[in-house]
Amino acid sequence: MDIIKAENLIFEYKRRDEDGNIESVERALDNVSLDVKEGDFISILGANGSGKSTFAKHLNAILLPTEGTVWVDGMDSKDEDKLFTIRQTAGMVFQNPDNQIIGQVVEEDVAFGPENMGIPTEQLRERVDEALKTLGMMEFSKKSPNRLSGGQKQRVSIAGVLAMHPKCIVLDEPTAMLDPAGRKEVIRALRALNEVEKITIILITHYMEETIYSDKIFVMNKGKIAMEGTPREVFKRVEELEEYKLEVPKITLLAHELWKKGIDIPECILSDKELAEALKKLV
Amino acid sequence: MPITADHLTYVYGGNKNLKTTAVDDISVSIDDGQFIGLIGHTGSGKTTFLQLLSGLIKPESGTVLIDGEDIFAKNFDLHSIRSKVGIVFQYPEHQLFEETVFTDVCFGPKNLGLPKEEIESRAIEALRLVGLDEGIYSQSPFELSGGQKRRVAIAGVISMKPKFLILDEPTAGLDPAGRKEILGLVSKLCREQNMTIILVSHSMDDVAEYADRILVINDGKLAIDAPPREVFNHKDELESYGLSLPQVTKAMFRLKESGIPVNTDAITVNEALSDILKVLK
Numbered sequence: 001m002d003i004i005k006a007e008n009l010i011f012e013y014k015r016r017d018e019d020g021n022i023e024s025v026e027r028a029l030d031n032v033s034l035d036v037k038e039g040d041f042i043s044i045l046g047a048n049g050s051g052k053s054t055f056a057k058h059l060n061a062i063l064l065p066t067e068g069t070v071w072v073d074g075m076d077s078k079d080e081d082k083l084f085t086i087r088q089t090a091g092m093v094f095q096n097p098d099n100q101i102i103g104q105v106v107e108e109d110v111a112f113g114p115e116n117m118g119i120p121t122e123q124l125r126e127r128v129d130e131a132l133k134t135l136g137m138m139e140f141s142k143k144s145p146n147r148l149s150g151g152q153k154q155r156v157s158i159a160g161v162l163a164m165h166p167k168c169i170v171l172d173e174p175t176a177m178l179d180p181a182g183r184k185e186v187i188r189a190l191r192a193l194n195e196v197e198k199i200t201i202i203l204i205t206h207y208m209e210e211t212i213y214s215d216k217i218f219v220m221n222k223g224k225i226a227m228e229g230t231p232r233e234v235f236k237r238v239e240e241l242e243e244y245k246l247e248v249p250k251i252t253l254l255a256h257e258l259w260k261k262g263i264d265i266p267e268c269i270l271s272d273k274e275l276a277e278a279l280k281k282l283v
Numbered sequence: 284m285p286i287t288a289d290h291l292t293y294v295y296g297g298n299k300n301l302k303t304t305a306v307d308d309i310s311v312s313i314d315d316g317q318f319i320g321l322i323g324h325t326g327s328g329k330t331t332f333l334q335l336l337s338g339l340i341k342p343e344s345g346t347v348l349i350d351g352e353d354i355f356a357k358n359f360d361l362h363s364i365r366s367k368v369g370i371v372f373q374y375p376e377h378q379l380f381e382e383t384v385f386t387d388v389c390f391g392p393k394n395l396g397l398p399k400e401e402i403e404s405r406a407i408e409a410l411r412l413v414g415l416d417e418g419i420y421s422q423s424p425f426e427l428s429g430g431q432k433r434r435v436a437i438a439g440v441i442s443m444k445p446k447f448l449i450l451d452e453p454t455a456g457l458d459p460a461g462r463k464e465i466l467g468l469v470s471k472l473c474r475e476q477n478m479t480i481i482l483v484s485h486s487m488d489d490v491a492e493y494a495d496r497i498l499v500i501n502d503g504k505l506a507i508d509a510p511p512r513e514v515f516n517h518k519d520e521l522e523s524y525g526l527s528l529p530q531v532t533k534a535m536f537r538l539k540e541s542g543i544p545v546n547t548d549a550i551t552v553n554e555a556l557s558d559i560l561k562v563l564k
Contacts, residue, residue, distance in 0.1 A: 047461070048428060048429040048457060048458045048461055049428050049429065150325040151325075173456060176455050177452075177455055177456075179323075179485045179525055180485060181324055181526070181527070182324075182525075183485075184527070206456070206458050206459065208459070209530060245458050245461070246459050246460070247459040247460075249530065250529070250530035250531050250552055251530055251534050254531055254556060257552065257556050258556065258560070261560065263563060272530075272533060272537040272538070275537070276534075276538050276540075276541040279541075279559065279563075280542065280543060283543050283544075283562065283563070
């Protein structure tokens with residue numbers, strides 16, 4: 001079963017003049033069709049303005065298609081009766097943790113989502129604790145979010161979504177504002193949620209090295225899906241990615257350059273571990 | 284003339300129990316035309332340090348000397364700093380506000396009270412330096428792409444003709460091509476205009492590639508002050524500060540651990556490439 005399915009999705013931003021007449025139309029999504037299997041870890045790459053965030057906002061009906069259809073766990077995103085179920089099924093986490101944390105205390109913040117869903121108090125406690133434990137933030141449950149590091153704040157945001165028991169979490173550049181340790185923390189947490197809790201992860205990022213563990217990568221360019229495949233299939237196409245204003249992880253680039261020099265290693269290497277194994281055979 | 288921090292200390296919070304020393308006795312001197320990479324985890328004191336360097340806040344003790352003058356001395360005119368030290372804050376495009384790109388870039392020099400011709404020639408020069416062509420001068424800055432907006436914001440700071448340019452994570456949220464574009468521009472300003480650059484970044488790869496000296500701040504203290512190659516050989520120390528290594532340096536450590544006799548001081552892809560090729564020959 002596909003947790004997310006988009007068919008011929010088109011979205012246009014319309015600019016209107018003062019009288020409400022349409023002044024110009026910009027097509028942000030141009031005939032996007034894609035499926036995401038439940039339980040997959042998906043990454044979406046693309047230059048600024050390629051349509052990634054616009055697409056992400058379709059996954060929990062913040063935006064509705066101009067044409068085409070998006071199904072979230074089988075529900076048409078245009079179906080107003082299903083709006084709350086859709087938002088609970090596909091939770092979203094954004095770039096700046098400071099803009100999404102509202103509670104004065106960590107556990108209060110995490111409880112905000114499920115509380116709004118009308119979860120009874122006794123279950124609320126259970127859900128909040130469970131989410132905080134999963135994200136390794138239990139010891140901070142009574143602390144003020146202001147005292148946390150960027151990575152910890154972002155984990156609180158993720159816990160808040162997790163407490164709503166979503167099947168899918170969509171993250172729009174969750175590491176863009178974090179320091180190296182914070183980035184590592186968040187990516188590790190996402191991989192654990194995917195592997196242990198079997199939650200579908202859709203990660204939008206500009207950091208190529210964060211995507212090497214994905215089951216599948218989609219590359220967007222000018223509102224279209226330009227590439228789709230496993231990390232190895234996508235990062236093999238070094239030159240094409242550059243055309244889309246992207247790059248490959250530095251390790252992959254290094255290995256690619258060695259390969260071009262005629263060194264007998266696999267054409268596409270994703271991690272330093274793989275590189276070490278390939279080179280060990282040659283020394 | 285250099286910019287010098289002399290035993291600079293800054294303490295937040297009035298209440299005794301809540302006091303945090305954000306900047307703790309930092310002394311450092313930065314020479315003209317240097318490209319400095321400033322790294323440290325969130326909350327390490329980087330931003331407070333920059334605010335002190337640019338005279339936005341006053342230190343608890345110690346001082347800053349710009350061109351030999353104590354900027355916190357009683358008779359010092361702090362206004363004069365604004366045209367010497369330019370700051371590009373995080374997400375600078377959020378500070379764009381004028382109706383056109385050109386008037387936005389003119390805003391700074393206009394506030395310096397310069398004659399109109401001087402204001403406009405400075406704006407044109409700044410926009411040229413950041414690589415924006417005349418076609419967009421009359422456009423609204425809000426209609427531009429993310430990378431373009433950021434370049435307009437940087438032009439607005441450059442039009443003040445600062446000697447020192449401080450940039451706080453100027454590439455956050457940009458795609459790889461946009462990151463390269465902005466860092467290429469900053470490095471051009473350093474080389475061609477002899478501007479002193481202080482770049483704050485969470486990307487070890489970026490500072491490794493562009494900076495010629497790195498300052499590592501941890502717990503408000505200056506923990507390491509060295510050229511990139513040397514800094515990134517302090518693997519364990521950096522990790523204990525919540526920082527990491529450039530991707531290739533990390534790989535070189537990995538290769539060495541696996542028994543491949545490479546050096547671990549490569550910090551860019553090209554250096555690593557020639558080092559590995561040497562070992563394989």
